[in-house]
Amino acid sequence: QFIKSANEEIIFTKGTTESINFIAYTLGNTLNIGDEIIISEMEHHSNLVPWQQVALKKGAILRFIPVTTEGILDLSQLDYLLTEQTRIVSFTQMSNVLGTINPVKELVQAAHRVGAVTLVDGAQGVPHMPVNVRELGCDFMAISGHKMLGPTGIGALYIRPEMMETMEPFLFGGEMVKEVSFDHASWNEGPLKFEAGTPNIA
Secondary structure (H helix, E strand, O other): OOOOOOHHHEEEEOOHHHHHHHHHHHHHOOOOOOOEEEEEOOOOHHHOHHHHHHHHHHOOEEEEEOEOOOOOEOHHHHHHHOOOOEEEEEEEOEOOOOOOEOOHHHHHHHHHHOOOEEEEEOOOHHHHOOOOHHHHOOOEEEEEOHHHOOOOOOEEEEEOHHHHHHOOOOOOOOOOEEEEOOOOEEEOOHHHHHOOOOOOOO
16 A cells, blocks of 8 residues: 555565565576666665676676766666667665655656666655555565664565566575475465565564
8 A cells, every 4th residue: 555556566575675686686587698787876785786796697788877966867868778678777766875866757668668677776765755656657666664664674575467477486485385396396376476484574
C-alpha cells in the first residue's frame, strides 16, 4: 500500500544494497560483451559498485549520466547515452548527498523507449515523498527499512510482475523451493521464489 504495489510484487531483503545486488546479479548474467549499463554520477556506492563488477565480469560498458554544477542530472545527454545496446538503467530517486530529486518517470520512459529495464534506488525518496510505482512505471524499486525509522537489516524490492515471472532466483534454500529431489529442484512462484531462508521476522 505504501508504494501502491500489490503484495505479490514485493520481496523482502536485507535492504537497498542487497536488493540492488540481487538485480545486478540476476540481470547481469543475461548481459553480453558490449551491452551497456547506464547509471548517474550521483549514485550511492550500493548503486555503483555492483554495476562496476557486472561490467567487469561480463564485458559490458558502464556509462554515466553527468551531474551539472547545479547538482541536477544533465538530461541533455540522454539521447547520446541511451542506445540500442542499453540494457539496464539504474538511478536514485533522491540523492543521499545532494538531496536532488530526479525525474523518475521521465528517465524510466526514456529507458523503455530503447528497450532497457529500469531500477530505481528509492532508499531516500520513498521515506520523503509519496511514491506510486504504477505511475512511475519502473521495473524495480529498492527500499530500505532503516531510512524510514524502521529496524536495520530489513528492506524490500518491488518487481514488476512481468519481470518476476522470467527472473531466476538469487539465493537458494528453504522456502523458495516447490519440489526437491537429490538431483533436481523447482522453484516456488512469485515472491517466495526470491525469499530463501528465514526472513527478519524478529
